[in-house]
Amino acid sequence: SENVVSCIGCGVIIQTENKEGLGYAPPSSLEKEQVVCQRCFRLKHYNEVQDVALTDDDFLKILNGLGEVDALIVKVVDIVDFNGSFLAGLHRFVGKNPVILIGNKSDILPKSVKPNKLINWMKYEAKQLGLKPAEVLLCSAEKGHHIKETLDVIEKHRRGKDVYIVGCTNVGKSTFINRIIKEVTGEEDIITTSQFPGTTLDMIEIPLDDGQAIIDTPGIINRDQMAHVINKKDLKRVMPRKEMKPKSFQLNEEQSLFVGGLARFDYMSGGKKSFTCYFSNELEIHRTKLENADNLYEKHAGELLTPPRREDLESFPELVKHEFSVKDEKMDIVFSGLGWITINEPGAKIAAYAPKGVSVLVRKSLI
Numbered sequence: 108s109e110n111v112v113s114c115i116g117c118g119v120i121i122q123t124e125n126k127e128g129l130g131y132a133p134p135s136s137l138e139k140e141q142v143v144c145q146r147c148f149r150l151k152h153y154n155e156v157q158d159v160a161l162t163d164d165d166f167l168k169i170l171n172g173l174g175e176v177d178a179l180i181v182k183v184v185d186i187v188d189f190n191g192s193f194l195a196g197l198h199r200f201v202g203k204n205p206v207i208l209i210g211n212k213s214d215i216l217p218k219s220v221k222p223n224k225l226i227n228w229m230k231y232e233a234k235q236l237g238l239k240p241a242e243v244l245l246c247s248a249e250k251g252h253h254i255k256e257t258l259d260v261i262e263k264h265r266r267g268k269d270v271y272i273v274g275c276t277n278v279g280k281s282t283f284i285n286r287i288i289k290e291v292t293g294e295e296d297i298i299t300t301s302q303f304p305g306t307t308l309d310m311i312e313i314p315l316d317d318g319q320a321i322i323d324t325p326g327i328i329n330r331d332q333m334a335h336v337i338n339k340k341d342l343k344r345v346m347p348r349k350e351m352k353p354k355s356f357q358l359n360e361e362q363s364l365f366v367g368g369l370a371r372f373d374y375m376s377g378g379k380k381s382f383t384c385y386f387s388n389e390l391e392i393h394r395t396k397l398e399n400a401d402n403l404y405e406k407h408a409g410e411l412l413t414p415p416r417r418e419d420l421e422s423f424p425e426l427v428k429h430e431f432s433v434k435d436e437k438m439d440i441v442f443s444g445l446g447w448i449t450i451n452e453p454g455a456k457i458a459a460y461a462p463k464g465v466s467v468l469v470r471k472s473l474i
């Protein structure tokens with residue numbers, strides 16, 4: 108109909124009938140020039156989110172749509188949660204369209220990391236996952252690092268076509284697009300950003316000079332992430348947000364590390380070795396003997412080993428064990444959305460525990 112109004116935050120179609128429903132805004136808000144749905148309003152002013160979920164079916168529709176357009180695809184991943192945010196199946200849907208891969212949140216990695224090395228690592232990992240990007244870049248949408256270069260690269264590859272920005276929720280896609288808008292038009296905060304997964308709902312178009320557009324697609328919720336098992340109050344502490352300070356440990360066989368109460372790392376065998384932990388600086392790491400580890404968790408989860416909080420323990424998923432026999436040096440054991448532990452020397456048997464539903468994997472060291 109002619110009266111369709113979209114939320115300037117998330118792009119959802121505004122409705123004024125159902126307060127609990129998606130896209131609700133009070134009728135009076137329709138008189139304003141720029142309408143914001145209640146959800147985005149709350150998010151912006153109170154930093155509060157309402158749960159939403161884009162179903163896998165809806166996301167598939169969007170993906171299928173990508174194969175049918177003639178466009179440049181810009182795929183944004185969270186460099187701190189590369190594998191978790193990669194959307195491994197995407198390349199099957201993009202058809203012949205070129206893909207630019209952007210690792211966002213580069214400000215969180217230790218400054219000692221060499222960008223070129225990291226970009227090579229991303230290329231290698233992307234290839235392993237079936238994607239051959241036309242170009243690979245790093246940026247920090249939040250700090251505004253490398254945004255100009257990224258725009259130049261986009262401009263170089265788009266050849267007068269539309270640009271679709273895709274990515275999992277929480278990779279910083281909205282922040283990235285807001286940066287682009289700022290860069291292109293000087294406006295701020297057109298799209299909602301938030302800390303919680305699943306907040307960009309509908310497509311948003313940012314017009315470009317030549318009549319084409321940059322199109323923000325909704326993110327799919329990455330179900331394997333820590334963000335889905337943790338209390339929203341604690342998410343701020345758990346998700347790395349600032350430059351990570353690596354913590355190194357010399358471990359003997361049969362020693363264990365707890366990352367808060369969220370993950371556990373048992374070093375089973377391989378002689379004395381060094382390990383480096385990359386997590387949010389606000390998470391405490393506790394070392395114990397393997398033989399005491401079960402007991403420690405039983406007694407101190409929710410207190411010494413926190414988050415989770417005590418009151419959340421009942422609903423917190425049990426820790427599930429994943430075993431790895433790591434032959435090479437410089438391999439990472441990754442806890443999806445939480446961080447990783449680098450095994451600095453070759454030959455280690457590891458048992459890694461994460462809450463049920465959170466994936467754990469081994470990869471070539473990112474750093």
Ligand code: GDP
Pocket residue numbers: 211212213214215246247248249250274275276277278279280281282283299300301302303304305306307326347348349
């Ligand atoms: P979206 O769901 O992909 O649209 O993600 P958002 O743009 O809402 O960002 C998710 C979270 O990541 C927010 O807390 C942002 O502040 C944060 N974030 C986004 N970009 C960056 C970045 O470059 N560096 C850091 N440190 N945080 C970022």
